[in-house]
Amino acid sequence: xxxxxxxxxxxxxxxxxxxxxxxSGVVTLIVGVLILVWPGRTAAVVAGVIAAYTxxxxxxxxxxxxFGAGRGAGWRIGHLLLGAAFVVVAVLAFANLxxxxxxxxxxxxxIVGAVWVVQGAGTVALARYAPSRTWAIISGIFSIAAGxxxxxxxxxxxxxLWWLLGIALVVLGVVQIVQAFAIGKALAA
Numbered sequence: 666x667x668x669x670x671x672x673x674x675x676x677x678x679x680x681x682x683x684x685x686x687x688x689s690g691v692v693t694l695i696v697g698v699l700i701l702v703w704p705g706r707t708a709a710v711v712a713g714v715i716a717a718y719t720x721x722x723x724x725x726x727x728x729x730x731x732f733g734a735g736r737g738a739g740w741r742i743g744h745l746l747l748g749a750a751f752v753v754v755a756v757l758a759f760a761n762l763x764x765x766x767x768x769x770x771x772x773x774x775x776i777v778g779a780v781w782v783v784q785g786a787g788t789v790a791l792a793r794y795a796p797s798r799t800w801a802i803i804s805g806i807f808s809i810a811a812g813x814x815x816x817x818x819x820x821x822x823x824x825x826l827w828w829l830l831g832i833a834l835v836v837l838g839v840v841q842i843v844q845a846f847a848i849g850k851a852l853a854a
Contacts, residue, residue: 679852687845694838700831705766708827712766716758723751767820770827774819777826781812 674682699707727748730741758765785808788801795801815822 676852679848683845683848683852686841686848690838690841690843690845692838693834693841697831697834697836697838700827700834704824704827704831708770709762709766712758712762712769715769716755716762716765719751719758720755723748723753723755726751770823771819774815774823774826778812778815778819778822781808781815783812785809785812 696707725748726744730744730748733741733744785805788795788805788808790805792798792801792805
């Protein structure tokens, strides 16, 4: 019976991974700093990226309708209408990017709030099966409370979540950069 062994990575492979971790850390750090320094503008850029994606998706759906060979009229019309709807939404989003950003923040706050309420209720309901019933109930109550707060003030809640994301990205970016340098020291040794 032969023994399975994993191949030892080459110095070049480890160096490539080190570079990827370092670059990922730099990008993560930059995005985190942008969120913390210019939270509104960075959110608007995210909304713009989503609007651009919607525009491209609309064009693709329309192209599928126009150039889709062997399809029926209903199929083509449906895809063309879907593509047109996507394009209209994208144009409206670009026309007032500030309103789009506020809408997305509100929508995200409501979604996260609802998820936290449901998750908290589920945690409380299933607490009897948890290894520590007390901690499960406390966790569930905090989740419900945080969810209700987000539901009643989704924009303020989303701003707090946005700041927490920025802080987390800065920390993660720094950790990845330090990790890349640690790998470099290990390679040199």
